[in-house]
Amino acid sequence: MTNAATGLPFDDIRNLVKDIPGPDHDAVAACRAREGQLTKPPGALGRLESISEWLCAWQAQHPPKSERVVVAVFAGNHGVVAQGVAAYPQEVTAQMVANFQNDGAAVNQICKSFDLGLKVFELALEKPTRDITQDAALDEAECAATMAYGMEATEGCDILCVGEMGIGNTTIAAAICHGLFGGEAQDWVGPGTGVDSEGLKRKADAVRRAVALHKAHLDDPLEVLRRLGGRELAAMAGAVLAARLQRIPVILDGYVATAAAAVLFAMRPDALEHCVAGHLSAEPAHRRLLEKLGLKPVLELGMRLGEGSGAAMAAGIVKAAAKLHSGMATFASAGVSNKEA
Numbered sequence: 001m002t003n004a005a006t007g008l009p010f011d012d013i014r015n016l017v018k019d020i021p022g023p024d025h026d027a028v029a030a031c032r033a034r035e036g037q038l039t040k041p042p043g044a045l046g047r048l049e050s051i052s053e054w055l056c057a058w059q060a061q062h063p064p065k066s067e068r069v070v071v072a073v074f075a076g077n078h079g080v081v082a083q084g085v086a087a088y089p090q091e092v093t094a095q096m097v098a099n100f101q102n103d104g105a106a107v108n109q110i111c112k113s114f115d116l117g118l119k120v121f122e123l124a125l126e127k128p129t130r131d132i133t134q135d136a137a138l139d140e141a142e143c144a145a146t147m148a149y150g151m152e153a154t155e156g157c158d159i160l161c162v163g164e165m166g167i168g169n170t171t172i173a174a175a176i177c178h179g180l181f182g183g184e185a186q187d188w189v190g191p192g193t194g195v196d197s198e199g200l201k202r203k204a205d206a207v208r209r210a211v212a213l214h215k216a217h218l219d220d221p222l223e224v225l226r227r228l229g230g231r232e233l234a235a236m237a238g239a240v241l242a243a244r245l246q247r248i249p250v251i252l253d254g255y256v257a258t259a260a261a262a263v264l265f266a267m268r269p270d271a272l273e274h275c276v277a278g279h280l281s282a283e284p285a286h287r288r289l290l291e292k293l294g295l296k297p298v299l300e301l302g303m304r305l306g307e308g309s310g311a312a313m314a315a316g317i318v319k320a321a322a323k324l325h326s327g328m329a330t331f332a333s334a335g336v337s338n339k340e341a
Helices: 010-018 025-035 047-059 079-082 092-101 107-115 141-152 169-181 197-213 221-228 229-247 255-267 283-291 309-327
Strands: 069-075 118-124 160-165 251-252 274-280 297-301
Touching: 010 141, 010 221, 010 255, 025 047, 047 274, 069 107, 069 141, 069 309, 079 169, 079 197, 079 229, 079 251, 079 297, 092 160, 107 118, 107 283, 118 141, 141 160, 141 169, 141 221, 141 229, 141 274, 160 229, 169 197, 169 221, 169 229, 169 255, 169 283, 197 251, 197 309, 221 229, 221 255, 229 251, 229 255, 251 255, 251 309, 274 283, 274 309, 297 309
Parallel strands: 069 118, 069 160, 160 251, 251 274, 274 297
Antiparallel strands: none
8 A cells, every 4th residue: 555645744644654663672682581580481371471572572671561551542423323333322422431431331440450540532522523425534634633632642651552432433443444455345344332234234335335435545544544434543543653653562452443553554564563452352353354464362252342441451461461571580589490401
């Protein structure tokens, strides 16, 4: 896919993507050296060992930090809901934001369980994006500004979990994936919050019509985002990009958050190496999308709630991996005999 310069707001985003840092190889080497001295057989902690190494690589330090883990939930509304693609009315988005703020949602309880911070970003809920079957969801300036707003989510954290809330946004995620990766519209749609078989047909039809309408512009991933996306997806893409620039590892939530991140992958295939997939959503197309991105989920619990819940659950595992690596004794410090040479 091409990233041609336009002289417009997206140029700033393109330039940032060109300048993203790579992993810190010295931190990785230090991590591996300590891992080999910890009081356990080599490889005995399985993927937990690779997670601690991943943290070091993208935090550019050893040992890794996990004291300030933040779950950022971005909320937006979508004009495509007028196409009958959602099981719940659009006002539920604002009602759930209030629930987050009042400590009443699932993600609140998960955050308390693992001592995670929670930030909720409300994105002009009173003004849904334009219906993607009839127009571009956002103009370029709106989309770039929303990405820039999402970049603020990284402030003061060691690890960032990215999630969302938005009635109708699994349709948006499906449209983005269809626009980026092709296939058939029905390959990318699923029940979301629980639409019936007729609702599923409406979703696939809306995705098909939207991608056909914007087809001439879909060779540019940022155009895919602004034409087929939404405010919370643009903000999540901005947050993921900012985290890379600031050397903050990212845990992605489910299908919608991963679709937002996929825009960066389409711009640059190594753009998501600082990310892990928190879980495998029960939304059917999430597996297909993770395979496209080369991401292996940390958890597979059959969850499909959104609101950052899967990423927050995975954060407990990531925090444990960091603590294991940093806190375990070495053979020498514990006076334990190591494996004979």
